[in-house]
Amino acid sequence: MNWVQHKIYLYNVTFGLYMLDWWERCTFNILVFVLMCFVIRYATQFIKR
Template sequence: MLNSKRAMNWVQRKIYLYNVTFGLYMLDWWEHYLFSILIFVLLWFIYHNSSRCVSEFFKR
């Protein structure tokens, strides 16, 4: 019980840090979700292209 509570506290702190760092706490709920979706798509695009580049590098 204590370990799961500590892990949840860590997650809540990371979410709070994300909101404060990007200033999302002052946006409306739909702007917050839109920004989060855009960040997620950007990170996925970077990950996907990086993995393709690395796999091509090791195939050579």
């Protein structure tokens, strides 16, 4: 198991994604990605002020 596979495994185990179906895991990852985009956008706008 290389470093990237290990990090993906830890992510799945930490958030309990290992027990979800592939489509549920994909939906969760999309929601996390969208949330992180909003946070980064807000943080950059906050820093520019």
